[in-house]
Amino acid sequence: MASTAPPETRHRIPVRILVVAASIFAFLGILTTWIDRQALDTNEWVGTSGKLLEDKAISDALAVYAVDQLYANVDVSATLHKRLPHDLQPIAAPAAAGIRGIATTAAEQALQSPRVQTVWKQTNRVAHTNLVQILEGKSSTVSSSQGKVVLNLRPVVLQLADRVGLKKQVNDRLPADVGQLEVADSKQLDTAKTVTQLLEGLAWLFSIGSLVLFVGAAYLAKGRRWVVVLGYGIGLVAAGLAAIAVRSVAGNFIVDQLATAEEARVPAEHAWNIATSLLQSISTSVIAVGVLFTVAAFLDSPARGAITIREALAPTLRERPAIVWSIFAAVSLLVLIIWPPGGTRQLVVILSVIALAAAGLVALRRRTAVEFPGVNRGDWMRDMRARARRASAETGRRIGSAMRELTDDDRHPDDARLDRLERLGELKEKGVLTAAEFREQKKKILADLAVNGGQSSKAPSAKSGGLTPSTKS
16 A cells, blocks of 8 residues: 655655765765875875975974984094094094084974975975875886885985085985885785775765765655755764864874874874864865755745745746856856865765755745745835834834833722732633632722722812812802
8 A cells, every 4th residue: 555644754764864874974985085185196295295394393303303314324423534624633523413413403494494395395296106106006116116115305314414514425425225214115005005996985985975865865855855954964064073073082092102202292293283184174164065055954944034035035036047047156166266176076076066056046946936926026125124113013012011011100090900800810820829819819809999999989080189169159
């Protein structure tokens, strides 16, 4: 037998499951997209590495490393011994120790210079380009370093040697492997290739899958699609906030694991913050999209404010579609300019969101045409003015009523007693007074009314000043 349940309740449980799954996919999509872009996008990698060197705490730590490499591979004391005059050669060893401190300061200054930072970025670009080509199977050789992918910092060490006046002596004496940081070796590349392919696949699955699940939920929720849009918007906001929380918690753990020495903790914290700045940016963008979904849900909801907005937009949506779509296209283009996609996947996701927004705009035009077929431009403003006048009149009425209550002494005493009876009745209905208490108070008021009412009927007229006309001439 066919189901007779309304469309909005027939698929309630599947719709909820799809919305929750879409939100979880959004969270996983944030993480996998960040890892994929940070690890495999060369431009992103070079930009991040450049920011790392620009950070003072990190560059100072690298300066110490470079000077250590210099002194570990070059006998600075012997070099000075040869260059100094005969009578000063005994101070070569102390001078070498003193120069070490000077070299460290010079190295710190050098690493902040544009020249060294340019060398640093070029070195990172070459190393990362080779690594990505290998991982994506675009290189026929493993690398030029005997099956190893290395980050060659030798040019940086030579730059530092030049700053302290030792480049000529150091250039020919430095071993070939000085300043080379191993990124990966041939034994790890096969595993890295598999992980790379899996990472790229998961990033596509979670990013696009989240939108697909949302579309499925919206399709099933006929009659209450605004609830699905609201739920997905809240889910996107929650996913972004959860990713930011993961960044914070994971950062504390990783820094604790890597920074075994106290002096290394600050550079490690700075490095983590810089390396995960892309994660922060992606999470913030997802939160912004979630807020937009929430706003769209409100516009489609039965709330009084949403109805007023739809009524105001109805004439323009119905009569000026060219202007409406021109504004939509301009906003979409502005989004692409402000948040340029970092790759094919990001472009597909952005275009998908824009397509969903266009579908929502079409649905909004159809709904307003049905809800407000005869509304013209300016009608909603006149309605708002009429509502404002009615509200003002109602407010004036209430203020006048309150003022009259404050001036009970100017009213006839019988009116005040009748008001007391009315209030007693309200208190009895609310349960404040029992039936017996109500009867007792009512009896007192009626008795007072009978006594004072008779007196008031014999009272002299206020207009005559309390005197009756004299009959005497």
